[in-house]
Amino acid sequence: MIIFNDYRYWQFLILFTFLICTSRTSSAADTLHVQTHYQQTVVTDPSKGFKVYKAWGKFPTAETPIRKIILRLFLGCPDGMRCADWDYNDHIKIRRTGGVGGTSQDYEIARMLTPYGGAFSKEWNFNWEVDVTDFSMLLRDSVEIEYNHTGYEPNEDRGWSVTLDFEIIKGQPAWQPISIQKVYDDTYRYGDGNNNIEKALKPVAFKADPQADFARLRVVQTGHGMDKPDGCGEFCNKYRELWYDGRLLETKNIWKQCGDNPLYPQAGTWVYDRANWCPGNLMLPDIYDLKVKAGNTHTVDINMQPYVSPNSSADEVISAYLIQYKKAISVNDIAIEDVIKPSLKPVYRRLNPSGIQPQIVVKNIGRTDVKSMRIQYGTNGFAKRSFYWKGTLPAGGTTSIILPGIIESKAGQNNFEAVISLPNGKRDAFPADNRIISPFATMTKHDSMLVVYLKTNNQPSQSSYIITNSEGKVIREKAFGSLKENTIYCDTLLLPKDRYQFVLLDSAGNGLEFWANPRGGSGKARLLNSKGQMIKDFESDFGSSIQYNFEVGTPATPIAAQTSFSLYPTRTNDKTTLDYYANFPDDVVVRLIADPGGDVMEEHHYKQLKEGTFTYDLSRFPKGRFYLSVLIGGEEKFKKRIRLKE
Incomplete structure (x- = not known):
């Protein structure tokens, strides 16, 4: 999973395994982590429009050579509170260096635009990263880091849990x-x-x-x-x-x-x-x-x-x-910066899991343009391949390289490894950052018979989908303009063993459903097996595109206890409708919850529910906002905001 649903696992991830997403050859002694904020509860100050959270970190001394500094920011919902609502402009700054009596500073090293978190579950979390090596002169000894959270929303029941972690890789800097x-x-x-x-x-x-x-x-x-x-x-x-x-x-x-x-x-x-x-x-x-x-x-x-x-x-x-x-220390020096696919990183979740064409990011940190390099890559436990890249990568430049071939894997988690070398046919000056390992999850494996279920919305001209195989050949396509409104399409495919990619597109960038586009109505897409069981359910509120990569072969992945939810409209003067579909029956509770306050306004119980459509009339309630929450076996599985009479 890319967004981890187990909060205890997330805590473990932050504390002990910062390198799980991408690790390099640097030994533990060469890499250290400085946490200035750990699960800091961050709320607004409506009286001012901002609230600052300051904390000190002990960074390397000025004499310690630093190769790279990555700032990772983790957001979650605070204990006892829900995630905050608004997209506010937050600033991460260096405030003081050299200890309490040191030098006052005011350098913004990163800027976070918070998400609309009103519908996130209490277990939700996400993380991002940015290279802040350019501030290495200041990130020395004792440094005071400030997280400045702006905004005016209520602060009693909502906020963010913020962790700031600086990953510092020691070693000769590319540029002094x-x-x-x-x-x-x-x-x-x-x-x-x-x-x-x-x-x-x-x-x-x-x-x-x-x-x-x-x-x-x-x-x-x-x-x-x-x-x-x-x-x-x-x-x-x-x-x-x-x-x-x-x-x-x-x-x-x-x-x-x-x-x-x-x-x-x-x-x-x-x-x-x-x-x-x-x-x-x-x-x-x-x-x-x-x-x-x-x-x-x-x-x-x-x-x-x-x-x-x-x-x-x-x-x-x-x-x-x-x-x-100063001038770059080395003439020929390249570094592998990241793996886009295969990857477990949240920022690449739309592209993963992936089964073909690995993609890496390489930076030229030498003095001369790089015209060629060798790339060796593959999944650990399988044979490695070599690719000789040719092009022009300017000094200081970064490029994304797509590598040919499939991504081999075994069941469960795997490790993809890439090693770059021979910039311009020469020895690389600093090989420690030429190797990277990216953990990844294997693709789901399906039977050969597959059904593409697509229910269009009121604006079908904006929708299309395409299925291609590992060679890029189109297997099935519904082009823009070929679909009718509010129509169910079920395309049955018989696929040979191979790797495939399903891409669902929306030309308007608002998916099959978006609360602020009531004219668009609501649509649904999912993949079914030959028995009509759901093997993949797609979020209707997906924006511009959905990409799903899968494999056809044996043994197929067992059918999971998946559920599909759709609530529409979420801006209404009276009624809203919940569509529910599950592979297996279970006890379901639906609650309408006031926001703010959290009071349960009404509750509905459905015994051993497998599929159903339920309409709720909210016209008797005053103007306001609510949440519709669905619990299965006592655990919240779905939550969405409703705007009533707004």
């Missing part, structure tokens, strides 16, 4: 940092005709250190606010220009598509595209390596697309830092 300075770090009003944002985003000059080879500009930018009529800055697509020494380096749209968010579904408008962020998103910075001339003065300038609003409430939240580095 010289200095770090702020370029921009503020909330900038955008669209005010009387106060142009460019007055604040002025060009910033810096002098190159005599030892500097390049300066790295690290930028995190998100848009917020909701002016009329454009919806800026959260819901308007504007561009940003980056100028260096009077020359335009890049024009970039400050915009992010959210329909493929790995954290889904969420309670709110999680599928809506936004200004460079999505709910449930630890921001990854934009990185620019700028060539400098030692002793010369250079200028960095960020400009926003010209924009004026008659009702300006838009803000661009920008932190930009400039880190000067």
